[in-house]
Structures are given as structure tokens and as C-alpha cells.
Amino acid sequence: MIIRIEPESEIPIYIQLTNQIIIGIAKGDLQPGDSLPSVRSFAADLGVNMHTVNKSYHELEKRGIIEIIPKSGAVIRKTLHIDRDTYNRLFEMFQPLIAEALVLGMTKEELVDLVEGIMKKMST
Amino acid sequence: MVFMIPLFILLFLTVIQAALPYFVKRTITFGVTIPEQYIHDERLSAYKRKYTVLASISSLLLILIFCFWILWRSPAEDVLIFISTVFEFGIIFISLALYFYFHGKTKAYKTEMQWTEQLKQVGVVDLSARSEDSLPPWYIYLFPMIITLGLMGYTIFQFNLLPDEIPTHWGPTGEPDAFTEKSPFSAIQLLLFLLLLQLMFLGIQFGMKSSGIKLSATNLAASKNRQFILRRLSSWFSFFTVLLITMLFSFFQITIIHPGLFSNSILTIIIPFGTMILILAGTVILVLKVGRSDKSSQVLVEDPIMDVDEDRYWKGGLFYFNKNDPSIFVEKRFGVGWTINLANPIGYFILFVPLVIILILAFV
Structure with a gap:
């Protein structure tokens, strides 16, 4: 890699x-x-x-x-499922980014598209 | 006939030195980083051509002077060898002076053209490179070391057989021409030097293995090929050199213990010259194989990127001084092979400690 x-x-x-x-x-x-x-x-x-x-x-x-x-x-490491603390940490990290996207005028659909776009990039 | 050998070495040096700009890493011209997009620039090619022409003409002129000197004076062997060394340094000095001249011109031209202004610097690592890196294992060095220790044991066992005067230096024809008084130390002195040399080469092998595999973001395949070939070939070449030196020193040690064994034998000439010729041949193979390993591919760089410009770590384009880089050695910028990271003390330890010990033992 x-x-x-x-x-x-x-x-x-x-x-x-x-x-x-x-x-x-x-x-x-x-x-x-x-x-x-x-x-x-x-x-x-x-x-x-x-x-x-x-x-x-x-x-x-x-x-x-x-x-x-x-x-x-x-x-x-082999990680099977996300735990509570990690979930909270990611939540805190996403929050300002999503807020920024909304402030700058992104719609919910556009946000979902963005997440799907990134997911697609990861699976190829 | 003896004058043929220095002449051959001088010609060899001339060819290698004059061709050097064509054997260095593709993105380096006279010690200056050039972005991949501009490596075929007309002006840079002209600099390289001029260097080669000037270096060949002036070196050949020196060789011509050397030949006239031989014809005129018909010098004794030791004088001939000494003067030929002076001429060897002369050729190296000429190419170095020309290098610095063109280094300055290339640096100024690069600044003038503002090549690096619009390009983004990118550094690259291949996480799987370490597993593909195939260097010989360190323990193969045990083999020549065991031979040395065995010969030490044999020398001590045969101590009574040794002459009162132990040879310490051999002339060009393989006959001893300097001696020292017999003692347990002087009897194995030569083998102690050999052991230190073997340890130094083992240290170099370790240094090469742990040093960075430096890749180019703009030409991953070619730079990887060159790094792997350099690492593999130069470490095998080091081992091959150690074997040859071990053979040569062992031969001298055996002639000390049993002076009659090889007297008048053709071996006294073949072994020293054979060693020298094989080492020169190994050098040629190394220079050609490594020098050509990154030249074949033609690449188109689409993104406006370049390799990390490390010129600020290279003093005069020749001396690497980078405190951050934990590498002990790095690939040379002018020449084929390795140079030491002057900011890493381990490198000094590997190279200078054995040499200092040898010098102290030899002169105190």
C-alpha cells in the first residue's frame, strides 16, 4: 500500500x-x-x-x-463492533462538520449523497 | 609491463567519472533536484554533455602527461605506483571541480525557471516495500570471519615456524618489502586488520538494510526498481569484496608462515591482481546495473506534483545532513552507491571507528 x-x-x-x-x-x-x-x-x-x-x-x-x-x-486490530465511547467520539467529530455543511446550504439529500459517495470510494 | 596497471586504472577512472551524470538518479542533475516534468530540458542536457566532454578531455590530457613521464624517466616500480596515485587524485579532482561548476549553474537555472513554484511536493512510502526488499542475511559474514579466526589460531599454533622479521607490506609484484620484529601481536596483526574490515563491512550491510527505501511520487515504478537494485547489488558487492579481501589477506598470512610454499609461484601475482581486477569488474557491473535501472521508462506526470525537494539537506549537492531522517546511509547524488547521513552518529561509528583503530595499530 x-x-x-x-x-x-x-x-x-x-x-x-x-x-x-x-x-x-x-x-x-x-x-x-x-x-x-x-x-x-x-x-x-x-x-x-x-x-x-x-x-x-x-x-x-x-x-x-x-x-x-x-x-x-x-x-x-480486528474490530467487530463500535462501542459506546467510540460512538460518542465520532459523534462529536461529525457534529461540527455536518453543522458547517448545513450552514453552507447543503440539503439532507446532498449530505446523504456525500456519505454514500465516500462509502463507495472505500469499497472499490 | 608494470606501468600497464596504473594506466588501466587511470583510464577506468576517466570513463567512470566522465559518464557519471548519466548514471545518477533520474530526477537529480549535478546534485540538484529537478521535477520529473523537466528532466529532459535542453539546457540541462547540454550541461551534462559539456561536463562529459570537458572531463574526458582533461583526464585524457593528464594520462598523456603520465605516459610521457614514464617514457622520459622509466621510473622504479614504487615511484611509478606513487605518482600514478597522484594522477588518480588529479582525475578525481578535475571531475569534482567540473561538478561544482555545473552544480552552481544548474542551481541558478532551476531558480531562474521557477520550476518548483507551481508544483506541490509529495513524499511517498510503500508499506509493503520492506517485505520485497531482499538483502543477503547478516550471518553470511560469519563465514569469512571464521576463516580469519581459524587462521589466527593456526598462526599461534605455528608461532615457532615464523621468521624473526614479519612482513607488513607487499610490493606490486606480491613480494614483501617492509618488515617488523616478531611478536605474538605482529604475527597476527594482518589478521586483526582483516577482522576489523570484516566488522566494518558487516556494519555497512546493517546500515544499508536499516536505511530508508526512498521512492519518487512522480515515478513510483522506476524509483522502486532503482532502490531495490541498488540495495541488493551493493550489499552483495560488499560481501563479494569482503570475500576477495579475506582471500588476499589469508594468502599473505600463509606466505608469512610458510615462506617457501608459494615462492616463484604464479599465484603471488595472480592473487593480488586478480583481486583488484575482480573488484574493478564488480564496480563496473554495479554502476551499469544501478545507473540504468531507472532510465528506461517514459512517464507522463499528469498532476502538478513533484518529489519532496531535499536540496536544503544536501550541502554542495554532495553531503547529506538531515537530523530528522533516521537513515544511516542514503543514495549518493553524484555517483552510484551510498553516502553517509552526516547528522546520524551511527554512520560515523560504523565507518570511522574500525579505520581509526587500524591506523592506531599501524602507526603506534
């Missing part, structure tokens, strides 16, 4: 990495049980600081997407 980052973007590199790994899992490019490269080799391949990759891995671990196992490294 290929990860692309834009070092000059306003979005910090660790967030770009986190987002791309999540998209990769959603698309099926990365499967539960797959391990991510070691922090050192990932940082070396990209030519970025190891802290950047470390921060991204810890973020993914905090969100329950990967598990950091001593010696084996970062492994993608």
Missing part, C-alpha cells in the same frame, strides 16, 4: 499519516492482523523524524485501530 504525504501542507504530517492508514484499512489495502512497518524504517523511508511516525501510531492505538505489541510492532 502506498502512502502519500505533503510536507508543506497545513495539516501536520502525523495527522496525514494517521488518516491515510485509516483509509487504507477501510479500503481493504491493509487487513486486520497485518503489521505496519517499524517506526524506524517508516521514518527512514519517508525521511521524517521518528517522533512523527510514533505520534501517528499512538494516535491510532488510542483510537483502537491498531495494537502496539512488544517485539511484533504495530498490528491492525
Whole structure:
């Protein structure tokens, strides 16, 4: 799987990495049980600081997407169903985005289309 | 006949140095990052041609002077070898001076053309690259090391057989020409150097393996091909070099213990020259295979993107200094092979510690 980052973007590199790994899992490019490269080799391949990759891995671990196992490294978790806390966290994250969309004049149908469009992108 | 060898080496150097701009990574011209969209720019091609022509003419002129000098003075072997080394440095100096001249011109031209202004920089990683990276395993280095340790044991076992004067240097024809007093240390000195060299190469192998697989966002396939070929071939070439050096040093050690064994044998000439010729041949294969590995594909870059411009980490386009990058080595920008990340202390440790120990042992 290929990860692309834009070092000059306003979005910090660790967030770009986190987002791309999540998209990769959603698309099926990365499967539960797959391990991510070691922090050192990932940082070396990209030519970025190891802290950047470390921060991204810890973020993914905090969100329950990967598990950091001593010696084996970062492994993608098998998650069956969303729990209450995660639901609440996502709810909080969606809220301002959906509010912004409504304020800017999106209709309910357009919003549903947008969600379906993104879902479709993930399934291909 | 002896003068043929330095002459051959000088010609070899001339060809390699003059052709270098054509063997470096496709998106680098004289140490400057050029976006994929502009790598076939007319002016840049002209710079490369000029460099090659100027480097060949001036190097050949030096070789001509060298030949006249030989004919005029008919020097002794050791003088000949010394002066040929001076000329080798002369050729390297010429190409380096030309490199810096064109590095400056390319840098100015890139700024003038404002190529990077409209392009977005993109860095890329292939998460599966590590599993496709096939480098030889580290433990193959145990084989030459065991040979060295075995020979040390044998030398100590045969200590009484050793002459009172231990050879420490061999002339161009393989005959010893410098000696030191016999002691348990001087008896195995050569093998200690060999062991340190083997450890250094093992460290280099480790460094190459853990260094980054750098890919290009604008030409993923070609850059991946080049990185894999560079990593695989250069680590096998290192091992091959270690084997040859081990063979050469072991041969010298055996001639120390049993001076009569190979006296007047053709082996005393074949082994040193054979080693040198095989290492030169390996270098040619490495330069050609790696140098051509990313040149065949013609790509069209549709998006307005370019690779991350790392020029600011490359001092003079030659020296890499990047504190963020945990890589120990990175691919050279002018030449084929690796260079050290000067901001990473592990690299100094691998390369300089063994060399410093060898120098201390040799001169104290």
C-alpha cells in the first residue's frame, strides 16, 4: 500500500499519516492482523523524524485501530463492533462538520449523497 | 609491463567519472533536484554533455602527461605506483571541480525557471516495500570471519615456524618489502586488520538494510526498481569484496608462515591482481546495473506534483545532513552507491571507528 504525504501542507504530517492508514484499512489495502512497518524504517523511508511516525501510531492505538505489541510492532486490530465511547467520539467529530455543511446550504439529500459517495470510494 | 596497471586504472577512472551524470538518479542533475516534468530540458542536457566532454578531455590530457613521464624517466616500480596515485587524485579532482561548476549553474537555472513554484511536493512510502526488499542475511559474514579466526589460531599454533622479521607490506609484484620484529601481536596483526574490515563491512550491510527505501511520487515504478537494485547489488558487492579481501589477506598470512610454499609461484601475482581486477569488474557491473535501472521508462506526470525537494539537506549537492531522517546511509547524488547521513552518529561509528583503530595499530 502506498502512502502519500505533503510536507508543506497545513495539516501536520502525523495527522496525514494517521488518516491515510485509516483509509487504507477501510479500503481493504491493509487487513486486520497485518503489521505496519517499524517506526524506524517508516521514518527512514519517508525521511521524517521518528517522533512523527510514533505520534501517528499512538494516535491510532488510542483510537483502537491498531495494537502496539512488544517485539511484533504495530498490528491492525480486528474490530467487530463500535462501542459506546467510540460512538460518542465520532459523534462529536461529525457534529461540527455536518453543522458547517448545513450552514453552507447543503440539503439532507446532498449530505446523504456525500456519505454514500465516500462509502463507495472505500469499497472499490 | 608494470606501468600497464596504473594506466588501466587511470583510464577506468576517466570513463567512470566522465559518464557519471548519466548514471545518477533520474530526477537529480549535478546534485540538484529537478521535477520529473523537466528532466529532459535542453539546457540541462547540454550541461551534462559539456561536463562529459570537458572531463574526458582533461583526464585524457593528464594520462598523456603520465605516459610521457614514464617514457622520459622509466621510473622504479614504487615511484611509478606513487605518482600514478597522484594522477588518480588529479582525475578525481578535475571531475569534482567540473561538478561544482555545473552544480552552481544548474542551481541558478532551476531558480531562474521557477520550476518548483507551481508544483506541490509529495513524499511517498510503500508499506509493503520492506517485505520485497531482499538483502543477503547478516550471518553470511560469519563465514569469512571464521576463516580469519581459524587462521589466527593456526598462526599461534605455528608461532615457532615464523621468521624473526614479519612482513607488513607487499610490493606490486606480491613480494614483501617492509618488515617488523616478531611478536605474538605482529604475527597476527594482518589478521586483526582483516577482522576489523570484516566488522566494518558487516556494519555497512546493517546500515544499508536499516536505511530508508526512498521512492519518487512522480515515478513510483522506476524509483522502486532503482532502490531495490541498488540495495541488493551493493550489499552483495560488499560481501563479494569482503570475500576477495579475506582471500588476499589469508594468502599473505600463509606466505608469512610458510615462506617457501608459494615462492616463484604464479599465484603471488595472480592473487593480488586478480583481486583488484575482480573488484574493478564488480564496480563496473554495479554502476551499469544501478545507473540504468531507472532510465528506461517514459512517464507522463499528469498532476502538478513533484518529489519532496531535499536540496536544503544536501550541502554542495554532495553531503547529506538531515537530523530528522533516521537513515544511516542514503543514495549518493553524484555517483552510484551510498553516502553517509552526516547528522546520524551511527554512520560515523560504523565507518570511522574500525579505520581509526587500524591506523592506531599501524602507526603506534
